[in-house]
Amino acid sequence: MLLRTRTWAAVNSGTGNIAGLATMAGMLADAFSALPGALRLVEPVAAERVAVDGTVSAVTHGRHLHLSVRPDAARRLLLTGHMDTVYPADHPFQVLTDRPDGTVNGPGVADMKGGLAVMLAALEAVEAAGCPIGYDVIINSDEETGSFSSAGLIEDAARGKIAALTYEPALPDGTLAGARGGTGNFSIVVRGRSAHAGRNPQDGRNAIVAAAALALALNAAKSPRLSVNPARIDGGGPNNVVPDLAVLRVNFRPADAAEIARAQAAIDAAVAEVAAAHDVQIEVHGSFNRPPKPIDAGAARLFGLVQAVGTDLGVPITWRDTGGVCDGNNIAAAGTPVIDTMGVRGGAIHSADEYLIVDSLAERAGLSAVTILRLAENGL
Known part of the structure; x- marks a missing residue:
C-alpha cells in the first residue's frame, strides 16, 4: 500500500492536468484490473465555466474509472474515490518527504491516493477470502472541483446498493465525518450599460453596484443553518467608465434540503429585485451540486457496523458532523447509506503540509475488508 501510494502521489494529477490524469487513470486501471469484473474508463460529461468576462465555456476533465464486479450478486456495494488533487501541474508542492514521526508528506498522499491504496488492498483481501459480494468501484477525476462531470455516473452506480464506502481521509485521530451540510456554487453575470462617468453617468447602468447590491441581498439570507459567502466580484474597468459587466461568485452551505429551497427562493427574489431596481440583466449559472448528507436510519446502522468492526480490531471509531462536502453527499442523496471517510x-x-500516517494504511484496509465481509454475510 505504501509503495502504491508513493508511486501514485509522484504523478501530478491536479484536476486541470489532463495529461497527468490520463497517466493516473492508466496506472489505476492496471492496478484495479487485478480484481475480477469489467473495468472501463468513462468519458466525462460536459461541464461549464463562467469566465471573468461573463462568457460560458466548456471545462475539460479527465476520464473516470468504473469497475463492476459480480453485478448479479444479491448484495452489492459501491466504493468510490478520486484520482485528482488540488495541486496543479505548476504547483511547487510535488515532492514526497519521509518524516521522523512516521508520516509521509506529499501531494495527495492523504487526499486521496493513500485512500485508493487502502480501497484496493481491502478488495484484494475480500477476493482472497472468496467473498461473493458484488460491488462497483468509481474513481473520478473531478471530485476536487465538484464532480460536475461525474455526478451522474456516481448517482447511477449508487442506486440499488446496500451501502457505500468512500475513501476520503479520516482525521488524524481516526474520527470519521458524520453528517455533512450541502453546498451550492454560483456565478451570477450582471450586464448593465456603459457610459462616461463624468459627462453622462445617468445614462449608464453600473453592473458593479448592481452586483454589490445582489451580494448584500443574498448575504441577508444567511442563518445558523445556511451559510452564504459572496466570495468575489469580477468586472469593472477605467475609473471614468460606468462598468457594464460584473460577475458575482457566491457559495451557499445549506444544512438540509429545506435550506436549499429557501436559498433558491432567496436567489430568485434577489435577482428579480436587483434587476428591476438597477435596470440590469442578470444570468444565474450554477447549482446546489452537493445535497446535504444527514445521518438517517440506514447511515446510522452503517456507522454502527463500522464501529463494531473497529472494536473487534482494536480500532476505536467515532464520528462527528462536518461542514465539508464530498461525493458522499451525492451518494446519500441517491438513497444509499454511506461512510465517506x-x-x-x-x-x-x-x-x-499534507501528510499520511503510514501506520494507518494497514489499519484502515483491515477496517474496510472486515466491514465488507460482514456486509456480505449479514447485509445492513
Missing part, C-alpha cells in the same frame, strides 16, 4: 488517517490536506 474510510481512507487513511492524515491531515493538513489541500496544503503543502
Whole structure:
C-alpha cells in the first residue's frame, strides 16, 4: 500500500492536468484490473465555466474509472474515490518527504491516493477470502472541483446498493465525518450599460453596484443553518467608465434540503429585485451540486457496523458532523447509506503540509475488508 501510494502521489494529477490524469487513470486501471469484473474508463460529461468576462465555456476533465464486479450478486456495494488533487501541474508542492514521526508528506498522499491504496488492498483481501459480494468501484477525476462531470455516473452506480464506502481521509485521530451540510456554487453575470462617468453617468447602468447590491441581498439570507459567502466580484474597468459587466461568485452551505429551497427562493427574489431596481440583466449559472448528507436510519446502522468492526480490531471509531462536502453527499442523496471517510488517517490536506500516517494504511484496509465481509454475510 505504501509503495502504491508513493508511486501514485509522484504523478501530478491536479484536476486541470489532463495529461497527468490520463497517466493516473492508466496506472489505476492496471492496478484495479487485478480484481475480477469489467473495468472501463468513462468519458466525462460536459461541464461549464463562467469566465471573468461573463462568457460560458466548456471545462475539460479527465476520464473516470468504473469497475463492476459480480453485478448479479444479491448484495452489492459501491466504493468510490478520486484520482485528482488540488495541486496543479505548476504547483511547487510535488515532492514526497519521509518524516521522523512516521508520516509521509506529499501531494495527495492523504487526499486521496493513500485512500485508493487502502480501497484496493481491502478488495484484494475480500477476493482472497472468496467473498461473493458484488460491488462497483468509481474513481473520478473531478471530485476536487465538484464532480460536475461525474455526478451522474456516481448517482447511477449508487442506486440499488446496500451501502457505500468512500475513501476520503479520516482525521488524524481516526474520527470519521458524520453528517455533512450541502453546498451550492454560483456565478451570477450582471450586464448593465456603459457610459462616461463624468459627462453622462445617468445614462449608464453600473453592473458593479448592481452586483454589490445582489451580494448584500443574498448575504441577508444567511442563518445558523445556511451559510452564504459572496466570495468575489469580477468586472469593472477605467475609473471614468460606468462598468457594464460584473460577475458575482457566491457559495451557499445549506444544512438540509429545506435550506436549499429557501436559498433558491432567496436567489430568485434577489435577482428579480436587483434587476428591476438597477435596470440590469442578470444570468444565474450554477447549482446546489452537493445535497446535504444527514445521518438517517440506514447511515446510522452503517456507522454502527463500522464501529463494531473497529472494536473487534482494536480500532476505536467515532464520528462527528462536518461542514465539508464530498461525493458522499451525492451518494446519500441517491438513497444509499454511506461512510465517506474510510481512507487513511492524515491531515493538513489541500496544503503543502499534507501528510499520511503510514501506520494507518494497514489499519484502515483491515477496517474496510472486515466491514465488507460482514456486509456480505449479514447485509445492513
